[in-house]
Structures are given as structure tokens and as C-alpha cells.
Amino acid sequence: MRVSGRRLGVYAVALAFAIVMNFILPRLMPGTPVDAMVAQLGPRATPAAVEAIKARFGAVDQPVLLQFVDYMKGLATFDLGVSVKYYPQTVVQVLSRSTIWTIFLVVTAIIFSLSVGVVLGAISAWRRGGRFDTIISPLAVVMISVPPVIVGLTTLFMFGVSLRWLPVGYAYDPNLDPGLNFTFAGSVFIHAIMPVLTLSPFLIGEFQTTMRSSMISVLGEDYVTMGRAKGLSHLSVMFGYGARNAMLPVLTNLALMLGAVFGGSIVTEIVFNYPGLGLTLYTASIARDYPVIQGQLLLMTLATLGANFLVDIIYGFIDPRLRDAV
Amino acid sequence: MGLDKSVIRSVSARAAWAAATALTVVMTFGISAASAAESVLTMHIEEQSSWVQNFNPFDLAGRRQSTMDFIYEPLVIFNAQDGGKPVWRLATSYKFSDDMMSITYELRPGAKWSDGQPLTSADVKYTIDLMLKNAALDTVGVGETVASVEAPSPTEVTIKLKAVNSDFPESLADLAVVPQHVWKDVSDPVAFKNEKPIGSGPMTEVRRFTPQVYEQCRNPDYWDAASLHVDCLRLPQISGNDQMLAILPEGNMDWIGSFIPEIDKTFVALDADHNGYWQPPAETVAFQMNFKSKDEGNLEAYKDLNFRHAFSLAMDRKSMVDIAGFGYPVVNEHASGLPPRFEGWRNKAAEGDKDAFMGFDTEKASKILDDAGYKKGSDGFRTTPSGKPINFPIIVPNGWTDWIDAVQIAVEGLRAAGINASVTTPEYEQWRKQILDGSFEVVMNSRADGATPFRGYYQSLSTAYAGRVTGAPSRYSNPKLDALFDQYLKATSDDDHKKIFNDIQLLVAEDFPVVPVFNGPTWYQFSSKRFTGWVTDKDPVMNPEDHDNNRMRLMHLLRLKPVQ
Numbered sequence: 001m002r003v004s005g006r007r008l009g010v011y012a013v014a015l016a017f018a019i020v021m022n023f024i025l026p027r028l029m030p031g032t033p034v035d036a037m038v039a040q041l042g043p044r045a046t047p048a049a050v051e052a053i054k055a056r057f058g059a060v061d062q063p064v065l066l067q068f069v070d071y072m073k074g075l076a077t078f079d080l081g082v083s084v085k086y087y088p089q090t091v092v093q094v095l096s097r098s099t100i101w102t103i104f105l106v107v108t109a110i111i112f113s114l115s116v117g118v119v120l121g122a123i124s125a126w127r128r129g130g131r132f133d134t135i136i137s138p139l140a141v142v143m144i145s146v147p148p149v150i151v152g153l154t155t156l157f158m159f160g161v162s163l164r165w166l167p168v169g170y171a172y173d174p175n176l177d178p179g180l181n182f183t184f185a186g187s188v189f190i191h192a193i194m195p196v197l198t199l200s201p202f203l204i205g206e207f208q209t210t211m212r213s214s215m216i217s218v219l220g221e222d223y224v225t226m227g228r229a230k231g232l233s234h235l236s237v238m239f240g241y242g243a244r245n246a247m248l249p250v251l252t253n254l255a256l257m258l259g260a261v262f263g264g265s266i267v268t269e270i271v272f273n274y275p276g277l278g279l280t281l282y283t284a285s286i287a288r289d290y291p292v293i294q295g296q297l298l299l300m301t302l303a304t305l306g307a308n309f310l311v312d313i314i315y316g317f318i319d320p321r322l323r324d325a326v
Numbered sequence: 327m328g329l330d331k332s333v334i335r336s337v338s339a340r341a342a343w344a345a346a347t348a349l350t351v352v353m354t355f356g357i358s359a360a361s362a363a364e365s366v367l368t369m370h371i372e373e374q375s376s377w378v379q380n381f382n383p384f385d386l387a388g389r390r391q392s393t394m395d396f397i398y399e400p401l402v403i404f405n406a407q408d409g410g411k412p413v414w415r416l417a418t419s420y421k422f423s424d425d426m427m428s429i430t431y432e433l434r435p436g437a438k439w440s441d442g443q444p445l446t447s448a449d450v451k452y453t454i455d456l457m458l459k460n461a462a463l464d465t466v467g468v469g470e471t472v473a474s475v476e477a478p479s480p481t482e483v484t485i486k487l488k489a490v491n492s493d494f495p496e497s498l499a500d501l502a503v504v505p506q507h508v509w510k511d512v513s514d515p516v517a518f519k520n521e522k523p524i525g526s527g528p529m530t531e532v533r534r535f536t537p538q539v540y541e542q543c544r545n546p547d548y549w550d551a552a553s554l555h556v557d558c559l560r561l562p563q564i565s566g567n568d569q570m571l572a573i574l575p576e577g578n579m580d581w582i583g584s585f586i587p588e589i590d591k592t593f594v595a596l597d598a599d600h601n602g603y604w605q606p607p608a609e610t611v612a613f614q615m616n617f618k619s620k621d622e623g624n625l626e627a628y629k630d631l632n633f634r635h636a637f638s639l640a641m642d643r644k645s646m647v648d649i650a651g652f653g654y655p656v657v658n659e660h661a662s663g664l665p666p667r668f669e670g671w672r673n674k675a676a677e678g679d680k681d682a683f684m685g686f687d688t689e690k691a692s693k694i695l696d697d698a699g700y701k702k703g704s705d706g707f708r709t710t711p712s713g714k715p716i717n718f719p720i721i722v723p724n725g726w727t728d729w730i731d732a733v734q735i736a737v738e739g740l741r742a743a744g745i746n747a748s749v750t751t752p753e754y755e756q757w758r759k760q761i762l763d764g765s766f767e768v769v770m771n772s773r774a775d776g777a778t779p780f781r782g783y784y785q786s787l788s789t790a791y792a793g794r795v796t797g798a799p800s801r802y803s804n805p806k807l808d809a810l811f812d813q814y815l816k817a818t819s820d821d822d823h824k825k826i827f828n829d830i831q832l833l834v835a836e837d838f839p840v841v842p843v844f845n846g847p848t849w850y851q852f853s854s855k856r857f858t859g860w861v862t863d864k865d866p867v868m869n870p871e872d873h874d875n876n877r878m879r880l881m882h883l884l885r886l887k888p889v890q
Binding site for chain 2 (some may be wrong): 037039040041046051087088163172173174175177270271275278280282283286
């Protein structure tokens with residue numbers, strides 16, 4: 001299995017475009033990171049102190065071309081600069097401590113929703129028109145259209161604030177030290193329940209809908225009829241013959257939806273004070289922390305491109321017809 | 327909020343099994359509280375989405391707000407609630423020289439750093455010299471006021487001043503004295519994170535630090551250990567008001583400094599026996615016009631006392647407080663703008679008929695403008711007596727919703743009086759920049775007070791500060807007022823200070839350079855479940871706010887005792 005040169009070329013161009021845009025965008029916005037930094041000092045900073053700090057950090061008066069060279073050099077060495085908001089932490093430090101939580105959240109939500117959505121979709125298609133289908137399919141449409149912020153706030157209010165079953169913030173109990181032990185893992189699990197449930201309805205709805213329609217067309221294929229004729233059990237025909245082949249459009253959909261999942265995770269993390277990239281991006285935007293915003297946009301571009309690339313490869317595994325042609 | 331209690335109850339009845347499971351799980355994965363012998367005080371003093379271990383007292387933007395006072399003790403604190411009287415800490419007294427050109431502090435003998443080394447005058451001298459040499463570290467403005475520092479004996483520090491300044495001790499109250507034996511080896515004090523601080527305050531030991539919570543515990547060598555009954559401060563990360571509201575029902579917070587909407591319902595009702603608050607009025611918020619505006623029409627209007635009076639009469643202060651401010655601020659009805667916390671400094675002569683323009687009366691405002699020659703054009707808006715258009719935006723930072731609403735109310739009043747005003751909400755940095763570079767027209771702003779009302783007036787209305795700091799955007803300049811400020815700085819006795827400040831109040835009320843509207847609240851809430859000794863409205867002896875701008879919070883901490 002290999003990926004064609006043309007396909008790789010597309011990825012390269014997309015990446016180059018993202019890198020250049022990432023350089024240009026913050027420079028089109030009013031103000032500089034140094035302004036933001038100085039503004040954070042508040043009224044207690046004396047004018048002399050402000051001038052000294054500007055002089056210290058304000059190396060922004062060089063020609064744009066030189067700035068671009070510096071920026072590229074930084075990228076090559078994974079040096080994305082220093083955060084304004086979390087100074088003196090570097091952008092790489094800030095992003096690496098947040099990334100792990102967002103990945104955990106998004107991956108857990110996707111795995112959970114994929115399992116639930118695909119099964120629901122397969123059963124709906126298998127029994128289309130039945131009672132299960134008439135309840136689940138319209139429900140899926142509703143689930144797609146409810147924005148995560150509504151789901152998040154409702155969940156938070158019900159299970160967090162009113163019933164107090166689940167913790168309302170953080171990624172794990174702040175009294176614990178991170179480590180590979182049962183207590184810590186349990187705390188992480190409990191703290192992830194509400195955020196994952198918030199991200200899931202949209203995904204489950206999408207997966208159910210895509211799976212259902214894809215499965216319906218697969219079920220009309222000759223090999224499914226043959227499977228039935230061979231006297232195989234419902235379950236093996238449904239999943240072995242039908243669902244496996246109906247998965248392809250679901251995976252395509254997943255790749256397309258990654259952006260939306262990250263978008264949803266931003267809202268979710270803000271609602272649940274979950275220390276991932278979303279909360280970091282939100283805080284950075286409010287503080288005008290351009291270096292962090294820039295680093296994060298780049299990271300998200302890379303993640304989306306990477307995920308698409310990965311789906312291309314997975315395609316090859318699942319669909320034998322594409323094994324040599326991708 | 328849609329769910330009433332019966333709904334919640336029926337939901338929980340049906341889901342009893344789930345509740346039980348969740349509870350069991352929570353208890354199994356157990357959150358072990360700190361050992362019972364220790365008294366741990368949980369507090370909320372700043373909002374951040376993640377803690378960064380930075381206890382560098384010179385880093386105003388990045389330091390944790392528990393750095394000052396709790397790690398670095400001030401020389402002396404002035405209690406605004408007690409007429410600005412000194413509370414001696416690392417110093418036991420100070421004395422100006424006869425010509426007022428130098429001041430000598432007597433340091434407390436036997437004070438130690440948290441590593442056991444003695445704290446001497448050499449440390450104070452070292453700290454001030456460090457700031458003089460490196461302007462980026464100058465958080466208290468010694469570069470402008472101090473000529474040189476000497477340490478004649480281990481307990482004596484003599485500071486030579488550049489000019490006579492009786493306000494100097496108050497400005498030095500923000501000084502964090504750092505240990506010379508540690509800081510002399512720091513190569514870059516601006517970027518230094520000071521992760522394991524050696525300090526002189528009550529809580530110097532950073533026992534635990536994670537992005538979500540940190541604990542700052544008892545200084546083993548604290549000189550005033552006998553007064554200290556709290557063993558550790560526990561500071562959970564809280565990202566904002568919403569997060570705070572969600573956390574409050576857990577009942578784990580002891581000392582809070584937060585904006586809590588509908589506080590009686592959302593906080594006090596949760597535990598009426600223990601939860602309390604006291605939010606006395608703080609700094610004066612006022613509208614300031616740019617007396618160096620480049621717009622000829624606007625400038626002509628701002629410089630006219632009649633216009634400023636009419637502006638003030640168009641302010642619906644009560645709505646600003648009740649609607650925009652959730653009833654937390656207090657209307658300021660005095661042309662002098664004196665904050666209520668300085669009641670003892672009030673000059674009756676600066677009130678009464680001087681406050682005639684502090685009500686809300688757009689008809690009277692219109693009449694003043696008519697009489698002064700501000701004619702209405704075909705669009706319903708007035709021009710200046712010389713016929714130039716008046717048209718200005720009032721700037722307020724984006725996202726400061728209560729302030730934006732207040733400015734919106736101001737604009738409605740102004741437009742009713744025929745003045746073409748509008749609201750603009752730039753980002754905070756842009757707002758700040760416009761104030762400092764003078765490109766704004768009108769702004770609503772608060773000014774920082776000190777232990778006495780002097781500092782607030784001096785740093786917002788003197789020519790020396792005009793346009794230099796965010797507290798003085800109006801660029802007002804009045805030689806008579808400057809002369810009074812100068813007299814005040816040279817005066818040494820409390821009586822003289824009071825007398826001169828009476829004249830300052832009177833002059834400000836008469837010339838009306840800014841339009842006071844209200845006094846913002848102090849943010850202070852507490853729970854007496856685990857600790858007692860909280861300051862309340864019945865015992866208003868000090869400012870109880872736990873934020874970094876209030877040095878008295880140190881004395882408040884020392885009042886607290888664990889419940890037996």
C-alpha cells in the first residue's frame with residue numbers, strides 16, 4: 001500500500017499555504033504581542049518600566065522578509081516563540097501540556113461515538129421502517145443540529161451543578177498527582193465523562209445517518225443476498241458482509257468532520273474548564289497572545305492534514321480495491 | 327434556570343442507582359483531604375486557565391497574585407479604613423530628615439528570610455538599587471523618586487529623595503524586599519521565574535504546584551508566627567466567573583474575590599449559616615474627556631465648564647448602578663468625586679450647592695446647553711457656540727459587559743440632551759493604547775486610590791501625570807491645583823494634609839474636570855465554615871479583598887483562625 005505522489009503534493013501545498021497564512025494573519029491584526037504584554041502589566045507599571053520592557057521584548061521593527069526568515073527558522077527548530085499570557089513559558093510548553101488533554105478528549109469521543117453511531121446506523125438500516133428506525137433516525141437528525149454549547153451547558157447544569165454527580169471542572173482531581181495508577185486513571189475517567197458526552201451527540205448523529213444510508217445501499221448488493229442464501233446468521237451478515245463495507249463513507253465523513261470535532265472541543269473545554277487546546281486558545285485570544293494563537297493554528301492545520309492522510313491510509317486497508325490505487 | 331426542585335428530585339429518584347454508583351466511584355478514587363492537624367485555607371484571588379509557577383515579585387504581568395504580602399512582606403502597610411494609619415511590618419518606624427530630602431526606615435530586629443538567614447538593611451538597599459539599575463523591574467517608581475540608598479547599620483535604611491515627597495512611604499508600600507544572597511546570583515531578573523521563593527512573609531513554602539492547583543505553606547522562620555493560624559493556602563485554578571458559579575455549591579472555598587451575580591441567591595443561600603460577603607464601594611469611576619483632543623469642535627465643548635455640567639446632568643447614575651452593575655456599585659453624587667471609603671476626609675464646603683450638577687436631569691442639561699449657545703442642527707444634535715460639530719465615541723474595553731452597559735446608559739442620556747455621543751468597544755490593549763497616546767475622545771475609567779485619597783487625585787489630575795498613566799487620560803492641567811498638590815507633598819503633619827486636601831476637593835468640585843458617576847464594589851466573599859475572623863460590614867476595620875492590589879490582605883490573613 002502506498003500513497004501516490006500527486007496526493008502527497010496536495011498535502012505539501014496545503015501545508016505551505018497554512019504556514020504562510022499563519023505568518024501573515026497575526027501581522028494584519030492591530031497591535032503587537034508587546035502591546036498585549038505591556039497592557040497586562042496594569043496601572044502599577046511605571047512609564048519607565050514599560051519602556052524598558054518594550055525595549056527588551058519589542059524586536060518587531062525589522063523588515064517583514066527578515067521576520068519571515070526568523071519565523072521559518074523557528075519552525076524548523078520547533079521554536080514557536082514565547083507566550084505572552086503565560087510568559088516565561090514557551091509556546092511549545094504551553095501547547096504540549098494542553099494538546100494531550102484535547103487529543104484524549106477528541107479520541108475518546110470519536111471512539112465512543114463511532115461505536116454507538118455505527119451500530120445504531122447498521123441496525124436502523126437492517127430494520128429500516130421498523131420501530132427502532134423510526135425513533136432513532138429522526139433523533140439522530142436532532143442530535144446533529146443541537147450545538148455542543150447547549151448540550152454542554154445543560155449537562156453541566158444537570159449533572160454538575162444540580163445533581164452534583166460529576167465534577168464541574170479540571171481534567172482530574174487537583175489533589176492528585178499525575179501517575180500511572182488506578183486512582184489517577186479513575187479521576188481522569190470521571191472528569192472526562194461530561195465533556196465526552198457533550199461532544200458525542202453530534203458525532204453519533206452524523207455516524208448514524210451516514211452509516212444508515214451507506215448500509216442501505218450495501219444491503220442491496222448481490223453478495224449480501226448470497227450471504228443470506230448461505231444461511232448465515234443475521235448478525236454475521238449484518239456486520240461481516242454489510243457493515244464492514246458500509247464503513248467507508250463513515251470514515252470519509254469522519255475525516256471531514258475533524259474540524260467540527262475540534263471546534264466542538266473548544267466550546268466543551270471552556271464550559272468544563274478542561275485544560276486542553278480549546279481553553280488555551282480561548283484564553284490566548286482574549287489576552288491577544290499571538291505566539292500561542294499562531295502555534296495553535298499551525299498545530300490544528302497539521303492535525304487536520306495528518307488525519308486526512310491517516311484516513312487515506314486506512315482506506316487502503318479496508319477497501320481492497322484501493323490498495324494499489326490511492 | 328429551568329429545573330425546579332421537584333423535577334430534580336424526581337430525576338434523582340429514578341436515577342438513584344446511577345447516583346449511588348457515581349458516589350461510590352468518587353469515594354473509592356478518594357480525594358484524601360490534607361491531614362486534619364493542618365489548617366488549609368482555600369482561596370480564589372485571580373482567574374487563569376492554567377497556573378504557571380512564577381513568583382517573581384517584579385513581574386507584574388506574570389507573577390502569581392499570592393506573591394506579594396504572602397511571600398514578600400511589605401515594610402509598612404497603610405490602612406485606608408483607619409485614616410491611613412501605618413501598620414508596621416518589616417519596618418518598625420520611619421523618619422523624614424528635617425529638609426524632607428531623605429527618609430530613614432528602622433527595620434525590625436530579628437526578622438529572617440525563610441531559609442533562616444537574617445533580613446537586614448543590606449537586602450532593602452540591594453532591592454532598591456536593583457530597581458534603580460534595571461528600569462524593567464521598577465514596579466513602584468523608585469526611578470522617579472529615589473536619588474540613592476544607604477544602609478548605615480543592619481537595621482537602618484536611609485533613602486535620599488530627588489524631591490520633597492511626603493507621599494513617598496505610601497508609594498514604597500508596594501516594594502517587595504528580596505534577599506540579596508539569593509538574587510545576586512540571578513543572571514536575568516526580568517525573566518526569572520523564582521519557582522522556589524525565599525521570602526519574608528507568612529506563606530513562603532510552595533509545597534505543591536500543578537497547573538490546576540498550588541499550595542503555599544507556612545514560612546518556618548516567620549517573625550510574626552505567633553499571629554499566624556493558617557498553615558497553608560490552597561489555590562485552585564479557576565478560569566472565570568462561570569466556573570466559579572459551578573464550583574461554589576461544593577462549599578470548598580474559604581476566601582473569595584469574585585464577581586458573583588445575584589450573590590444572595592447563588593452564594594449565600596447555599597449555606598446561609600456560613601457564607602457571607604461585604605462589598606464596600608472602592609475606587610471612583612468617572613467619565614474623562616480628552617483635553618488635548620485633535621477634534622476642534624469636541625475640544626471646544628470639553629473645555630467649557632457648562633458643557634461638562636450638562637454632560638454630568640445627562641448621566642443616569644442610578645440605572646448604571648442598578649441595571650449595568652447588578653446593584654453592586656454605589657452612586658457617587660459628589661462633584662469632588664471623593665470615594666466613600668475616605669469619609670473622614672470629606673470637606674462639606676465642597677458639597678451642597680457644588681453638587682447641583684450631579685443629578686439626572688436631561689431637561690436641565692438641555693437648558694444649560696441652550697443658554698451657553700449650543701444650537702441644535704437639523705439632525706437634532708448640537709454644535710458648539712462657535713458653530714463646530716460635536717461628535718464623539720466613548721471607548722470601553724470589549725467584553726467588560728457591565729461597563730459597556732453603563733456607557734450605553736450614558737450615551738442615551740447624552741443623546742437625549744442633543745449631544746451626538748456613541749459607544750466604541752476596542753480590545754483592551756487598543757483601549758489602553760488610545761488612552762496613553764491621546765487618540766481617544768471620551769473614556770469611562772477608574773483611578774487607583776491609595777491609603778489616603780491624595781494619590782488618586784494626584785495621579786489622575788496633576789499636570790505631572792497628565793496622559794502618562796492610564797489613570798490620568800484627561801490630560802487636565804490646572805496650575806492652581808498643581809500648587810496645592812505640591813504643598814501637600816511638602817507638608818508633614820496630618821492636620822496640614824487634611825487642610826490642603828480640603829482645598830483640593832473644593833477646587834476639583836468647582837472646576838469639575840471629570841464627571842464622577844459611581845464607585846465600583848470591593849470583591850470579597852467568605853465562608854466561616856472552616857475559619858473565623860472575617861471582616862464584615864459590622865466590623866469594617868480593613869479592606870478584606872484578597873487581590874494583589876490590597877496590602878491589608880496580609881493583616882486579614884493574620885486575623886483568621888481555624889474553627890475548633
